[in-house]
Amino acid sequence: MLSKVxxxxxxxxxxxxxxxxxxxxxxxxxxxxxxxxxxEIIMIGRMVAKTKKFYGVINDIKLKDFVEPKMRVPSIRDxxxxxxxxxxxxxxxxxxxxxxxxxxxxxxxxIALVEKEDDLALHASSxxxxxxxxxxxxxxxxxxxxxxRRSVLVYEKLAQDLDVEYDKVxxxxxxxxxxxxxxxxxxxxxxxxxxxxxxxxxxxxxxxKREPNxxxxxxxxxxxxxxxxxxxxxxxxxLAESAVxxxxxxxxxxxxxxxxxxxxxxISVKTNRGRIFPKVVINAAGVFSDIVAEMAEDRFFSIHPxxxxxxxxxxxxxxxxxxxxxxxxxxxxxxxxRYTKGGGVIPTVExxxxxxxxxxxxxxxxxxxxxREEINQIFSKHKNNAPHLHQKDIITYFSGIRAATYxxxxxxxxxxxxxxxxxxxxxxxxxLTAAPAIAExxxxxxxxxxxxxxxxxxxxxxxxxxIRVNKLSYxxxxxxxxxxxxxGQIVCRCEEISKGEIIDALxxxxxxxxxxxIKKRTRAGMGRCQGGFCQxxxxxIIAKEMxxxxxxxxxxxxxxxxxxxxxxENHE
Amino acid sequence: xxxxxxxxxxGGPAGLAASKSAHKxxxxxxxxxxxxxxxxxLKQCIHDGFxxxxxxxxxxxxxxxxxxxxxxxxxxxxxxxxxxxxITKTEKGFELILVNRQGxxxxxxxxxxxxxxxRERTAKQVSIHGTSPAGVLTAGTAQYYINIxxxxxxxxxxxxxxxxxxxxxARRITLEGGKVIGVYEAKSTPSxxxxxxxxxxxxxxxxxxxxxxVTKVFGTNRLEAVEISKVxxxxxxxxxxxxxxxxxxxxxxxxxxxxxxxxxxIGVRINPKTxxxxxxxxxxxxxxxxxxxxxxxxxxxxxxxVSESGEIAGENAAKKAEKExxxxxxxxxxxxxxxxxxxxxxxxxxxKKTIFYFRSTENYEKQKLVIYGNKEIIFSKKYHVVxxxxxxxxxxxLSSVKNLQEIKVILEDE
Numbered sequence: 001m002l003s004k005v006x007x008x009x010x011x012x013x014x015x016x017x018x019x020x021x022x023x024x025x026x027x028x029x030x031x032x033x034x035x036x037x038x039x040e041i042i043m044i045g046r047m048v049a050k051t052k053k054f055y056g057v058i059n060d061i062k063l064k065d066f067v068e069p070k071m072r073v074p075s076i077r078d079x080x081x082x083x084x085x086x087x088x089x090x091x092x093x094x095x096x097x098x099x100x101x102x103x104x105x106x107x108x109x110x111i112a113l114v115e116k117e118d119d120l121a122l123h124a125s126s127x128x129x130x131x132x133x134x135x136x137x138x139x140x141x142x143x144x145x146x147x148x149r150r151s152v153l154v155y156e157k158l159a160q161d162l163d164v165e166y167d168k169v170x171x172x173x174x175x176x177x178x179x180x181x182x183x184x185x186x187x188x189x190x191x192x193x194x195x196x197x198x199x200x201x202x203x204x205x206x207x208x209k210r211e212p213n214x215x216x217x218x219x220x221x222x223x224x225x226x227x228x229x230x231x232x233x234x235x236x237x238x239l240a241e242s243a244v245x246x247x248x249x250x251x252x253x254x255x256x257x258x259x260x261x262x263x264x265x266x267i268s269v270k271t272n273r274g275r276i277f278p279k280v281v282i283n284a285a286g287v288f289s290d291i292v293a294e295m296a297e298d299r300f301f302s303i304h305p306x307x308x309x310x311x312x313x314x315x316x317x318x319x320x321x322x323x324x325x326x327x328x329x330x331x332x333x334x335x336x337x338r339y340t341k342g343g344g345v346i347p348t349v350e351x352x353x354x355x356x357x358x359x360x361x362x363x364x365x366x367x368x369x370x371x372r373e374e375i376n377q378i379f380s381k382h383k384n385n386a387p388h389l390h391q392k393d394i395i396t397y398f399s400g401i402r403a404a405t406y407x408x409x410x411x412x413x414x415x416x417x418x419x420x421x422x423x424x425x426x427x428x429x430x431x432l433t434a435a436p437a438i439a440e441x442x443x444x445x446x447x448x449x450x451x452x453x454x455x456x457x458x459x460x461x462x463x464x465x466x467i468r469v470n471k472l473s474y475x476x477x478x479x480x481x482x483x484x485x486x487x488g489q490i491v492c493r494c495e496e497i498s499k500g501e502i503i504d505a506l507x508x509x510x511x512x513x514x515x516x517x518i519k520k521r522t523r524a525g526m527g528r529c530q531g532g533f534c535q536x537x538x539x540x541i542i543a544k545e546m547x548x549x550x551x552x553x554x555x556x557x558x559x560x561x562x563x564x565x566x567x568x569e570n571h572e
Numbered sequence: 573x574x575x576x577x578x579x580x581x582x583g584g585p586a587g588l589a590a591s592k593s594a595h596k597x598x599x600x601x602x603x604x605x606x607x608x609x610x611x612x613x614l615k616q617c618i619h620d621g622f623x624x625x626x627x628x629x630x631x632x633x634x635x636x637x638x639x640x641x642x643x644x645x646x647x648x649x650x651x652x653x654x655x656x657x658x659i660t661k662t663e664k665g666f667e668l669i670l671v672n673r674q675g676x677x678x679x680x681x682x683x684x685x686x687x688x689x690x691r692e693r694t695a696k697q698v699s700i701h702g703t704s705p706a707g708v709l710t711a712g713t714a715q716y717y718i719n720i721x722x723x724x725x726x727x728x729x730x731x732x733x734x735x736x737x738x739x740x741x742a743r744r745i746t747l748e749g750g751k752v753i754g755v756y757e758a759k760s761t762p763s764x765x766x767x768x769x770x771x772x773x774x775x776x777x778x779x780x781x782x783x784x785x786v787t788k789v790f791g792t793n794r795l796e797a798v799e800i801s802k803v804x805x806x807x808x809x810x811x812x813x814x815x816x817x818x819x820x821x822x823x824x825x826x827x828x829x830x831x832x833x834x835x836x837x838i839g840v841r842i843n844p845k846t847x848x849x850x851x852x853x854x855x856x857x858x859x860x861x862x863x864x865x866x867x868x869x870x871x872x873x874x875x876x877x878v879s880e881s882g883e884i885a886g887e888n889a890a891k892k893a894e895k896e897x898x899x900x901x902x903x904x905x906x907x908x909x910x911x912x913x914x915x916x917x918x919x920x921x922x923x924k925k926t927i928f929y930f931r932s933t934e935n936y937e938k939q940k941l942v943i944y945g946n947k948e949i950i951f952s953k954k955y956h957v958v959x960x961x962x963x964x965x966x967x968x969x970l971s972s973v974k975n976l977q978e979i980k981v982i983l984e985d986e
Contacts, residue, residue: 072792316836369702369788396696398704470657474669478676485673490606490655515706530694532710536717551723555706559793562723563820566748 002027005053013044020044020061028300029054034062042304042361049406055416056300057406063363071288072366073116073272074253075558081251082274086110088446089269089278091256091292093117094125095232095432096424097284098239099439105246106459107447112278113240113248114271116255118557119512119520121236124286125432126520127368127400129310129346129354132228133430134171140193143410147434147441149195152226154436159230162238163465165349171227174207174218174385187222198225215387231349232432233520234465237510239435242463244509246456252512256285259295265419266296280446281421287365287403289411289425298418301411301426305365306402308357309374310343314528315351317393343378345386350523355382355389362401370399395528402428412438414445422446466504466521470496491541492534494527502538506545513546515539516556535561576602576649578889579668579681581656581834584612585875586866587687588640589882590889594685595648597890602649602679604656604670611637612689613712614875616719619740621767625876636875659684659838665861665894666838683861683889686835686849687882690828690867695789698732698826702788707795711737711825718744726821730798731755732786736764736873736961738825743772745823752778753819756800758785758807761935763827763961765873785809789822798822828871835864845911846870852900852918853926853970854888855881860898863889870913870929873963877929881913884927896920901979908932908939908983910960917979922970929965932958932983941966944980945973954986 002024009029010022017040020033029048035041045059090101093115101113117123132155138145159166175184184201191199200223207221208214240250251273259281260267268275285292293299346354358374375397383389405411405426415421422445424438431438447453469477469487481488486500505521506513515531515538518524524538525531531538539561543550551562578594580587583605591603609615614622617633624630627639644650654672665682692710700708709717709725715737717725727750731738734757742752755773760783762769773780781800787809788799797818801809830848832840840849841858848869849857856863865885866878899919903912910931917926928943936958943951943966951968958964970976 316833368704371701372699372787375699375701394696395694474676474678477671481671481673481675488671488673488675489653490671493606493655496655496657529691530696532692532694532713535709535713536721540721550721555793557793559706559791561706562717562721562725563727564724566718566722566724568722 002053005051009048009051012047016040016044022048025058025300027055029057031057031059031061034064036064038063038363039361045302045304045406049408057302058299059302059304059406066363068363069366071116071255071291073255073257074118076253077272079274081254081271081276084112084274084276086112086276087279087450088112088282089114089276089280090282090284091269092284092286092289093120093236093240093250093252094123094284094286094427095121095236095239095435096427096438097282098236098243099435100282100284100424100442101248101250102239102243102246103439103443104446105243105248106443106456108454108456109450111243111248112251112276113243114251114254114256114276116253118253118514119517120240120250120252120510121233123368124400124402124427125236126233127310127398128232128308128429128432129343129357130229130232130348130432131171131346131430132166132226132230133433134196134224134227135194135430136173136187136190136196136224138194138430143412144430144434145194147410147412147437148430150437150440151434155228155433158436159235161461162235162242162463164230164235164238166228166230167347167349168226168228169347171224172202172207172211172221173224174211174214174221176215176217176219178219180219184220184222196224196226199223200225213386213388215385229347229349230432235432237521238463238465241509242461245463246459250510252510256292256295261297261418264297264417266421279420280449282424282442282446283421284424284427286427287401289403289423289427293421293423293425296415296418296421298415298421298423300416301405301407303365303403303405303426305362306404306428307360307362307367307399308402309370309378309397309399310354310356311375311378311394311397312348313353313355313393314395317390318347318351318353343382345382345389350526352395355379357400359402365401368399368401370397374399396530404428410434410438412441414449420449422449466501466508469498469501491537492522492524492527494529495523497522497524497534499541502541503545506542513542514554514556515542515561518542574602574677574679576600576679576681578602578683578685578886579604579666579679580685580687580886582612582687582689582866582868583607583610583650583652584687584689584866584878585614585636585640586689586868586878586882587612587685589879590685590687590863590865590886591648592644593883593886594890595645597887599683599890602651602681604651604654606653606655608653610641610650610652616712616715617740618719619744622875625874626879640879656834659834661838661859682894683863683892685863685865685885685889686832686857686868687864687866687885688831688834688868690830690871692737692824693827693829695822695824698824700786700789700822702790702799703792705789705791705793705795707791707821708789709821709823711735711741711823714741714821714823715744718748724748724750726750726823728753728819729821729823730786730800730817730819731823731825733757733825733827734762734764734769734780735825735827736768738823739764739768739772741823741825742778743776746776746778753817754779754781756781756784756786758783758803760805761959765961786822787814790816795820795822828867830868830871832868835862835868838862840864843911843915846913846915850915851913852898852916853914854892854918854921855885855914856888856892856898856918860895870911873961877963877965880927901977904978904980906982906984908934908936909981912981917970917976919976922976924969924971926968926970927965928968928981929963930981931960931963933960935959936983938986939983940986942982942984943968944978944982945970945976946978948973958983
C-alpha cells in the first residue's frame with residue numbers, strides 16, 4: 001500500500017529533480033539525494049507530507065555546495081554535571097521547555113532543564129510577536145488547534161499566578177468590500193468548527209470606534225475577544241523561575257552534544273559540562289529538535305527553519321496606530337498559500353507597536369541577522385492596514401527562526417522507536433499560546449513512562465515578578481522608596497527603570513548577570529535610546545552586585561563590552 | 573507642597589544658565605537634574621574648545637562646567653538624582669511629580685524651562701542590519717566608557733558618521749592606543765565642524781570616506797566585522813560595492829535627536845525640522861509658560877550658544893506675566909534655510925535685541941542673509957560660505973519696524 005504511494009510520488013519527484021529519491025523507513029517517508037535549490041527541497045518535502053500517508057517526513061535532501069554550520073555551543077568545557085542522575089531531563093529553555101519543567105514539578109521527581117544559551121527564551125521564544133492567538137487561521141484537525149484551544153482556557157489564570165502581564169486586547173479581521181460578507185459567512189462556519197469563543201461582528205462604525213486609525217477602506221470586521229498579547233520571554237522566564245522554586249534545576253550554557261542509546265533506551269546525555277543520566281528525556285529543542293531526535297535514534301521528522309522578522313516602534317507612534325491586532329482580509333488565494341497567519345500591526349504589553357513578521361525559508365537554523373528587504377516588506381504589507389505606519393518610528397528589529405516540520409504541525413508524543421523520550425517538537429506559531437496544554441500532555445506521557453509517580457503536594461503555583469515601580473500608584477511607590485531608596489533612583493530614563501529593579505533582577509531564582517538578560521527582565525535599555533545612556537550604569541550595578549570587575553560583564557554569552565583599562569587608569 | 577515661579581528640567585549647560593538667569597531675575601527657581609552631578613554631557617567632554625565665546629578662552633568640558641557652577645547662588649534650589657515622572661497643566665501653571673531617593677514629591681510651578689538635551693541616534697535607526705553583538709555603540713557611550721569609567725570598548729574600530737562626537741572619539745581612541753580604521757559618512761559632505769575634521773582626523777592620518785555607509789554587522793557575541801557599501805546621491809547603498817572590514821567595534825555618530833518626550837506629553841508642538849519645540853524669540857514654546865533651550869530646542873555645535881539660549885529662556889520665564897495674550901507670527905524662510913530658531917515671533921514683546929540662529933540646507937558659497945520685516949530690509953550680512961554643520965547666529969533689532977506683521981529670513985546669492 002505505502003510502496004504504491006512511494007512509487008507514485010517518486011515519479012513526480014523524478015520530473016522535478018532526478019537526483020532525489022523517496023524511500024521508506026518503516027512507515028516514514030525518507031527523502032535523499034541532492035538539489036541546488038533550497039526552495040525545491042522544501043517543496044518536495046511538502047509534497048510528500050501533503051499526502052498524509054506517512055508517519056512522518058524525513059527530508060535528507062542535501063543542498064549542493066552548502067555546508068550546514070555546526071550548532072553554536074558555549075565555549076565552556078567542564079564536568080560539573082558529570083554523573084548527575086535525574087528522573088527527567090528537559091532539553092531546551094524556550095517557552096515549551098520551561099512550561100514542561102514547571103508542569104513536571106507538580107510531581108515528586110528530580111528534574112533538570114538544559115539550555116545551550118546563557119539565558120532562557122533566547123531564540124524563537126523571544127523573537128516572536130507575543131500574540132495569544134485565537135485559532136481562526138488553523139486547520140480544525142491540527143494539534144496546533146487542539147493545544148491552542150485547551151491553553152486559551154487556562155492562560156490568563158496561569159499568567160496571573162506567575163505575575164506576568166496578560167493583555168486581552170482582542171484581534172480583529174477587517175474586510176474591505178461589502179461582497180466579502182460572503183467570506184464572513186464562511187468565517188462564521190470556521191469560528192464554529194474551530195470552537196472559537198467571544199467573537200463579535202463589528203459594523204463600520206463599531207470597527208472605527210475601536211480602531212480609528214485603520215485604513216478607511218475597511219467596511220466591517222470581526223472581533224475575536226480571546227486574542228491577547230503577552231511578553232513571550234517574560235512568560236518563559238516566569239515559568240522557569242516557578243519550576244526552580246518548586247525544585248527543578250535549570251542548567252544554562254549547557255548544550256547537548258550526543259546521547260548514549262542502548263536497546264532503544266537513552267542511557268546518558270553528553271553535554272559540554274559532563275554526562276547526565278536521565279530516566280526520561282524531553283525533546284523541546286526547537287529548531288534543533290530533529291537533531292536531538294537523531295541523537296536519541298528517534299528521528300521520524302525534519303525541521304525546515306523559517307525566518308521571521310519583526311520591527312518594534314516607538315511608544316509615541318502608538319497613538320496613530322492601532323490598539324488591537326488588526327488585519328485587513330487579503331483575499332482567498334493569498335490566504336490559502338500562506339503557511340503562517342501573516343502577522344499584523346500588534347500592540348505589545350509594554351505599549352510599543354510591533355509590525356511583522358515575515359516568513360522566509362532558510363537552510364540556516366541560527367541565522368538571526370536582519371536585512372533591509374524584510375523590513376521594507378513588512379512595512380509595505382501592513383501599510384494596507386495602518387496607513388500611518390512609518391519606518392522612521394522604528395526603534396529596533398529582530399529575526400527569529402520557526403521550527404517548522406513538513407507537516408506544519410506540532411509533534412507531541414512519546415518516542416516512536418526509543419522508549420524513554422517524549423517529543424515536543426515542530427513548535428512554531430501558535431507555540432507560545434499552546435505551551436501550557438503541551439506541557440500538560442508531555443508531563444502525562446513522561447509519568448506514563450516513569451510509572452509510579454506521586455503528586456507533589458507542596459507545589460506552589462505562585463511566582464512574584466520584579467516590581468515595576470513606574471506602574472505603581474504614587475502612594476505605593478513612595479512607600480516602597482522609603483523602604484528602599486534604590487527604587488527612587490532612575491537608571492533607564494527612557495523606560496523609567498530604577499536601580500532597585502535592576503538589583504532585584506540579580507536576586508532571582510535564576511540569575512543571569514548580562515546586559516541583555518537584565519534588559520529583558522527589567523526593560524532597562526529597551527527604550528528609544530537603546531541603552532546608550534544606561535548601559536554603563538547597568539554594568540556598574542551588575543559588577544557591584546556580583547562582586548566582580550566591570551570588564552567581566554558581558555552583553556550576552558562571552559560578548560565582552562569593555563576590553564581593557566585606558567592608559568591612565570590604574571587597575572590593581 | 574513646594575511652589576516655584578520657575579522649574580528648570582535638566583542640569584547641563586542650558587539648564588544651569590537658565591536657572592541662574594531665572595534666579596537673577598527674581599524668580600523662585602528649582603533646578604532638577606536626573607544624574608548625581610551637574611554638567612550634563614560636558615562632564616565627559618575632556619577635550620578643549622569650549623567657552624571661546626562665553627569665557628573668551630579655550631576650556632575643556634569639565635572646566636566649562638566648573639566656571640558655570642563656581643558661583644551658583646545659595647538660594648537657587650537644586651535637586652540631583654531626580655526624575656520628572658509626570659507633568660500636568662493646571663489652572664495656575666503646572667504640577668510636577670518628582671521621583672528621587674527620598675520618595676515621590678509633588679510640586680507646583682508657574683513656568684517650566686525644558687533643558688533636557690538630546691540623545692544619540694542608534695544603529696537600528698539608521699537601518700544597520702545583521703546580528704546584534706556587543707561592540708556596536710554610539711560615540712557618546714564610547715566617550716563615557718573611556719573618559720568616565722577609564723575602560724576601552726575597542727581595540728580596532730570603524731566609525732560611522734562624521735558628526736563632531738564621532739570625530740572627537742576618533743582622536744581619543746587613537747590617543748588611547750586603539751586603531752580607527754576609518755570614518756565613514758553617508759553624505760557627500762562631512763557632518764562635523766571643519767576644525768574637527770582637521771584636528772581629529774587629518775592630524776592623525778585617519779581616513780574619511782564620504783558617500784559610504786555601514787550596511788551590515790557580523791559576529792554572534794562580539795562584533796567581528798562590518799560590511800561597508802558606497803551610497804548613491806539619495807544615500808541608498810549601491811549593490812555590488814560591499815566590502816567587509818574586520819573590527820571589534822562600530823562606533824556611531826549618526827546624529828542627535830532633541831529629547832522632548834516630556835514636552836510632548838503636555839502638548840508642546842514639535843518642529844519636524846529641528847525635532848525641538850516651535851519657540852518664539854523669548855524661547856516660549858507653543859504652550860504658555862513652557863520654555864525650551866539648549867540642545868532640547870535644536871542641536872547646537874557650540875556650548876556657548878547653548879548657555880546663551882538658557883539665559884534667554886531663564887530671563888524671560890522670570891519676567892513674563894502669569895497669563896498674557898500672545899500674538900504669534902511664523903518666521904518665513906526660503907529653500908536655502910534649513911531652519912531658524914526662533915521659528916515664531918511674539919509681536920507683543922518685541923525688543924531691541926533678538927537673536928536668530930539658523931542653518932543652511934546645503935553648502936553655499938558667497939551668500940547674503942537678508943531679513944525682511946514687512947518687506948523692508950532690517951538686516952543683512954554676507955557670508956563667504958555657509959554649511960549645514962555650522963550654525964550661524966545673528967542679532968537683529970525688530971523694534972525698528974513699525975506695525976510688524978511679517979518676517980522673512982532669506983539666504984540668497986550675493
